[in-house]
Amino acid sequence: MQLASIGSGSKGNGTLLRTRSACVLIDCGFSLKETERRLATRGLSGKDLTAILVTHEHGDHIGGVGVLSRRFKLPVYMSHGTHLSGRCEDVYQRVCFDAGDAFRINDLNIQSVLVPHDARQPCQYVVEHQGLKVGILTDLGSVTPHVVECYGGCDHLLLEFNHDLELLRVGPYPPALKRRVGGALGHLNNQQAADLLKQVDHEGLRSVLIAHISEQNNTREHIEAALLTHLGEAFSKHRYMSQSDGYQWVQLEPATGLPQHQRAAGA
Ligand SMILES: [Zn+2]
């Protein structure tokens, strides 16, 4: 399985997962023109997509879903709650599920996971393909036992490191927005994200893809410091998904079969 990001952050998101027989886009927060431009930089056109999966109805995740789905006749998977929000209506074809349901798209097994976030029925995804387990986890304000359980045993994890608590506190956001972002239904701060990595079963975790980074309230240095403080050198293998460029294709390998010492080093 391969993963690429066409952009990650509060101005727009989109994550691609590709196998031999499926290519899904998780969220699309960009205009049609911008999405096509960003897909092209990953060697794709909208015609190459199999489906769009939506996590929740915030604009940075659904802004471009309707128009992309109509333009390329793509089915859009979303929770009933996301549908009921009325903000993701105008799609070519809708496939609704309850957050927590599992479903299949060609050779991808997809588990939806309900997360605490200020949307109607926000869910994130764990995707399995031929024994490889990849977690996609952004837009959650707190870590629940359910989240820890569902994301255990991943080979690769795309995880939100949204903000540094202190930078958010002293930063330019108005007080209400600071409360929202930092609240239990907002976004994960660096400390919470690093702590989540510690809590989940991370024995086979080979890489962490750091996502949904706030441009105003975070820096890579703060993220590095949080990782080091909470996890030591164990998670040295991580990559940063950016707002402007996302991330080019990454070949996701399973941990299975690797000698233990290579696993521990996150090789
Ligand atoms: Zn978001």
Ligand SMILES: [Zn+2]
């Ligand atoms: Zn959101």
